[in-house]
Amino acid sequence: MWTYIARRAVQALVILVFITFICFILTRLSSDPMQMYATKSNVSAEERLAIRAKLGLDQPMPIQYVKWLGLALQGNLGDSFFSHQPVLTLISQRLPMTVVLMFTSEVFIIAISLLLGIISAVRQYSAMDNLITSFSFIGFSMPIFFIAFGLMQIFAVQFKAWGLPYLPTGGDIWKFTDPIALAWHLVLPVTCLVIIQVAGYSRYIRSSILEVLGLDYIRTARAKGLGSRTVLYKHALRNAALPFITIVGLDIPFLLGGALVTESIFAWPGMGRLFWEYAQRGDFPVVTGVLLIVSSAVVVFTIIVDVLYTFIDPRIRLH
Helix, strand or coil: CHHHHHHHHHHHHHHHHHHHHHHHHHHHHHCCCCHHHHCCCCCCHHHHHHHHHHCCCCCCHHHHHHHHHHHHHCCCCCECCCCCCEHHHHHHHHHHHHHHHHHHHHHHHHHHHHHHHHHHHHCCCCHHHHHHHHHHHHHHHCCHHHHHHHHHHHHHHHHHHCCCCCCCCCCCCCCCCCHHHHHHHHHHHHHHHHHHHHHHHHHHHHHHHHHHHCCHHHHHHHHCCCCHHHHHHHHHHHHHHHHHHHHHHHHHHHHHCCCHHHHHHCCCCCHHHHHHHHHHCCCHHHHHHHHHHHHHHHHHHHHHHHHHHHHHCCCCCCC
16 A cells, blocks of 8 residues: 555656646736736836846746746745735635635535435435435525525525524634634535535435445345345445545545635635635736645545545455
8 A cells, every 4th residue: 555655646746746837837827917017107117127037027937937846845935926925824824714614614515415315315206305306406506606695695684684693794704712703604604615515415425325225235235134224324325435535535625725706705714715816916926826735635635535445445455
């Protein structure tokens, strides 16, 4: 296994260099940070050239990338053009808030998806299955901004108008000093993410369990007199969970990048909002830094998922 992990780690480094190079080039081509000086009459052409040279923008892009990569390997992602703060400082401020939001959402997503998926598979074509299927189709087809504004209208605007306890719709929560206020602000954004993800996950679990329940070894287990719960939880669910683990394992690193729409609507100070704010300003050191964090997480979690397979399914061996 350790040989496999070492080989995958080397492959991951090569892939990561390729990914970061593509992202670096695309972010450089998408905007020009010198635009902020174009409308300033007090900045002369010579001063603009000096600023461009100071930022390293006068050099070819491959050379810019090599220098950026060398600094990134030392833990230096550069400084923001807009806020003039180190990129790592900005990310370290926002990443904990995204982790809180996404970890909370993922716990509810996995728990509710497993529950609904199992119920829907065990009671196939029943009224409960039809109800869960209808919920899945509705939740999966609605855009998240529509769900967000709908929840805000009901649980914030209308509840306040009716004199009922209402949920907050925004406000930057930067500290964990008040866990009650933090939890109160989490309700609406977490609900939006849960509705969207559960709608897809529950259908996936249902189809995986139904596929496994039709296999020969399940029929053999039932023929030996094992109970329905033993067959479901000990045999069927364990094998049906492999595709689900793949989806969750690949979703987690993207969650570290933040939920751009959700964080923007609810003014949640996370990575997604950081990415969007600074991408609009053409601040590519911050944009590239966020992309590096997400890309690295994708590569790492892919290896973790592969290793987890061997613990869940003994038939899988890593060589």
